[in-house]
Amino acid sequence: MFNIHLIRRQIAGSLHQSVMLVLCIILSMITLVSLGGFRRSVHASFLRDARALHAADIIIHSHVPFSGGLLNALNALEQQKSIEKAYIYEFYSVVQTDRNTRSNSFRSEKKDVPMRPRRQLHQETAEVWSMQTDHRPDTFENQQSLLSDIKVVDLGYPFYGDLELASGSPFNKVLTRGSIVVEQSLLDRLQLKLGDSLRVGSARLTIRDVVLQEPDRPVNFFALGPRVFIASADLPSLDLIGKGSRVDYTILIKVLETAELERIAGQLQAASDKERERVETYRTADSGVKRFFNNFLFFLNLIGIFTLLLAGIGIQSSLSAFLKEQEKTIAIMKAVGSRNRFIIIHYFLVVAVLGLVGTLFGLTASFFIEKIFPDLFRGLIPSNVELTISMGAVTEGCIISSFVVTLFTLLPLYRLKEVKPRSIFGKEDHHPARSPATWFTGSAITIFFIMMVLWRIRDLKSGSYFVIGVGLLILISFLCSEGILRLTSRLQSKNLILRQSLKGLFRPGNATSPIIVTLTASLTFIFTITLVEKNLDVTFVQSYPPDAPNLYFIDIQPDQKDAFARILDIPATYYPIIRGIITAVNNDPIDRDAERQKRGDNLAREFNITYRDGLLSDERIVAGKTLFHDDWSDMQVSVLDTVVKMRDMKIGDTITFRIQGIPIKARISSIRTRTRASLQPYFYFVFPERVLKNAPQTVFTAVRVDKKQIALLQNRIVARFPNVSVIDVTETVKVFARVMERLTLIVRFFTLFSVAAGILILISSVFATRHTRIQEAVYFTILGARSRFVLSVFAVENFLIGLESGLIAIALSEVGSWIICRHALDVPYNPFVGISLVMIIIPIGLVIAVGLGASLSIVRQRPAAFLREQTEE
């Protein structure tokens, strides 16, 4: 017979431990539900609004004008009235204000010039991704200019989703020939208003409205400039796109008969040039935002699983403390004839009651935490994403949480079998050995977490790395902790407080090692993130190399080069750029779909290829003796080490390119590396000059310009060469820093749950040893110790725990962030000794405060009351 009143009284009797257990369950629920809810909300919005997010049923992308075959197929379908289509052209260009200027004097050096596609521009600006900048407009005489994100659209765009204008008018009615629609930030920066005109390329266009939201650009977080919509009827007058122009070309297609979607998509796919044109339906299409969230959720999932693991340890630790207090009751129950089965089920019910309470509070807390998310993710979340906690997230959270609670309570409950009736007499002093039950539950927990990782991450390779990484982190933390504790146990101090504190670390039942391991693991996570962020900040932002170029000029035409150099009037290196794609490596064709699935860079994208016969100042060869080999008769190419990281390649391997439609097969002659911190332009693929000298190309240069001169120079260049994009890299880098800061904030926010789990384990450990601590405190008091002495002993003990955790964590973090900085990011490493010391001090203070907070009630115990209880027992 199970007595609910007894369960209630037992919970009330061990209130501290019960609260700790509930808090750990709350933590696991928060981790599961709030993260799960966030993940589901984002995925749901991408799924629900997939068509609106792409503004079409079928989307076709290309970096070059579409092939004849595809256009024929499209025309045929249009004639059959199966589809409607709209062309989109996207590129960056510098726009200029038109106030008080000589409209006729605005002329370009060359009209038929190529432009940079938006995505490629991102890759070229030192692979720096960025959100919308807030840098001030640049002035030249009475003009102002601003790098803008141009989108030229056909009538009919968007087929799905709403393009919201400030006026509330329909987009297609507003965006007519001669009109443009811009983002508010453009008006603010250029100090313009509706009705003013703006120069884009060679055209003078009137600003008619302000765009509030675009269906197919849910966030503008990563844009280098504000959006400008232009009607396709004005495209020729811009004089920005012509033969060889480099633009993001898109065709949006509305399928008039929904059931025909897949058939038509298949038909277009078959007609397309698969190496250049990507045909996708709204169901399969990827987007930058979606990719960003996939990557980000991947990372948050890792933190979530890590926190769940720590919360599980906390559950086990606090239940052990709870059951320790119940030992006498259990012994009495056994003495009066209760079987182990009855006792285990009874305490399982106790856990179930506490689990229910924890689940309810955890759900409530998750709803509150979800309210913080919009602020936390401001600018990163598409506005159509409704952050709600769905029933699915709640159900999933409850099921997984129940699993976690069951797994981590299994062992303490099973060990109730080991409590003997003779414990009534206080004779029991059992130290549970590592029994088969321990190995069984340990294995079950490991398998569960591996499955969680694989389920959540859905990537065997990354999942394995994570499992191995966490395993190694815990193992190293454990070995360091055990090693230091072993050394500590041999320390002989003359200071009584220190000596007593050292003894306290080895108090029976003190979970010193698990606490240190848990704190170390979670602190290592936070410290590493902080150190990497600081290193990136100091490398790219604070100490932007004084000699590094800060102004990039993209899309200079070869025949503009001399005139451009005269206007620029600064010695500069001009890099020829030829665009090309890779079709095969060692005759193995590139699987473009598989490549695009990769989290990092991939071989399916279009590359900027250059030619030269020497190394740049920041480059060195890591494989192959020279850049090119005179004794090789084959075509040669030198690759950057980054390429080798994308796919295993070595000297002599062949890469087949398609450059300007011509297949070129080249052998890898050398592998280069570069100093990434130098911020000099770099190229993945370098050919000998003779190979590509005559290929159609553009020219790129980067110079160092005094900050005050940037605006003038930019205006001067854009006035003469409107096709040339000018990018102020220092501003981009500042934006990059802000993005880093925001992402770090989010990561820290979620990592704090791991720290909270560590703290809960610490508190439950204090409670688990409460009796022994009270005993010590009372004995010290009886023997004449003041409360300050007792508190000092506990404080120093906690200080030692915090110090050891902090020291191991900072050591591991220094090594980890050094590896990340030097080998993954290739930036100089600074150990940030001062910040590291502060990072150690914070957890020490936290551990002391928490430990003392939990010990205060112990110190306040009257000696006589305790002695009386002892005697009564």
Next chain:
Amino acid sequence: MAILEANNISKTYTIGNQRIMVLIDVSLSVARGEFLVVEGESGSGKSTLLSILSGLDTIDKGRVLIEGKDITNLPEDELAPLRNTAFGFVFQSFHLVPSLTALENIMFPAELRGDRLAREKAEILLRRVGLFERALSFPHQLSGGEKQRCAICRALVNEPRIIFADEPTGNLDSTNGKAVLNLLLELHRERMTTLVLVTHNQEIAGKADRIVTLRDGIIDTSIANV
């Protein structure tokens, strides 16, 4: 002048809704060097009286004076040095610090007062009680008799003026009990310390200078042994 005085002390415990009067208007005076036995049946309040006299527990009414100084309302932190230097405690359940060795347990009160000779004094006492060989043993490695001998050493290390002993032989077999009692009495005589001992063992009571009998929280009799 009495080394220890209790004037009209009363103590009540509240258990649930029930108030239990443990001591009622108890007055007592102990002379310097005296061996006083407090006896009485279980629940008569003798351990409570010992706790109050030694400043381990508070009282509801009355005063406790040590060498004429009123300690009744002294805060814990002022009582601590008094317990450290003036008192020594021996308990039925020994109450040795489990994480300290026998030697460390004995040294502890001396170290607390900053005595640089703590170790030497502890070793002398260990030799005196025949426990030197077990100096590095932890309490759980000692027998009951050894634990109590260790506890006596700890009580004496600071050369206290009063030793409070609560049923010191209660957890020991008769042979060990006798040995421990004899040791305690020997040391009491050697060092001229005042000994206040709570027991219900008539044999021990027979060796006291004076016997105070408690019955239901009231001093029933106070008899001097001639």
